[in-house]
Amino acid sequence: MIILTGEEIFKNIVDSIVNLEEDKAVELANEALKKKINLLEVVEKGFSAGIRKVGELWEDGEFFLPELMRGAQIMQKCLDILIPHLQKGSEEISHGKVVIATIEGDIHSIGKTIVATMLRAYGFEVYDLGADVPAEKIIQEAVEKKADIIGVSALLTTTMTGQKKIIEILREKNLMNKFKVILGGAPVTSAWVEECNAHGSAENAIEAVKLVKSLLNK
Ligand code: B12
Structure with missing residues (x-):
């Protein structure tokens, strides 16, 4: 079994989004949860960086609209996994x-x-x-x-x-x-x-x- 560090997971997440590999992206989202990696970093350095890269590839004409949409779909699926955990432990009082x-x-x-x-x-x-x-x-x-x-x-x-x-x-x-x-x-x-x-x-x-x-x- 290969043990991945946080930075390696971020890179793998970027790659999974850019390569439009849904199963891998979902697996990495779950792995980040299991390893208790800072989820905000997982979202920012992993998934957001990945989807922005997809945007660049689209702008450069290497990707077409269906690929951009697929990337966004995969990202959304992973966010659906992570968001409930990001909200966990939310403070009960309203600051505004x-x-x-x-x-x-x-x-x-x-x-x-x-x-x-x-x-x-x-x-x-x-x-x-x-x-x-x-x-x-x-x-x-x-x-x-x-x-x-x-x-x-x-x-x-x-x-x-x-x-x-x-x-x-x-x-x-x-x-x-x-x-x-x-x-x-x-x-x-x-x-x-x-x-x-x-x-x-x-x-x-x-x-x-x-x-x-x-x-x-x-
Ligand atoms: C994913 C994506 C899509 C997905 C969106 C899916 C979805 N449900 O959101 C889909 C495939 C649907 C899509 C469609 C289109 N897209 Co698009 N898309 C993107 C892409 C690649 C990533 C956007 C993203 O999700 N980034 C990740 C998130 C985390 O980052 P973020 O959005 O910037 O948000 C962060 C900050 O900005 C800030 N923030 C965001 N909102 C707010 C609000 C407040 C109050 C605050 C304080 C902070 C804040 O905090 C966020 C978290 O860090 C961008 C490229 C890019 N670099 O932005 C192009 C991009 C925005 N799209 C573009 C285009 C042209 C389109 C289309 C017109 C394509 C088409 N021909 O149909 C359509 C638009 C249809 C429409 N009417 O809206 C262009 C826009 C060009 C321009 N200058 O206007 C971009 C820049 C791609 C490009 N490089 O050319 N797109």
């Missing part, structure tokens, strides 16, 4: 309420789901509205749930404008003082956050937790 969604026109949900999971694990009450959600709906939910934070994900340059729209609507409705709005997704830059007049952005789930904590003084 977060409404999170991927903006209208955009079906990318993987990163947003990881952020929602980590926020829950750190004791925030999270309402995940899913993907392809209209700006008006996100605001309506935030008002109804009396959220402290609105988190908006966008992975496409064409849907990023929806992040700005959220803030424009909040301003029109005089609701800007009720929420902190945070943005995320690969194309989001600090210049974009500034242009939108948002309260911040985060490159990954741990940074998102730190950002939410600092915005709520936790």
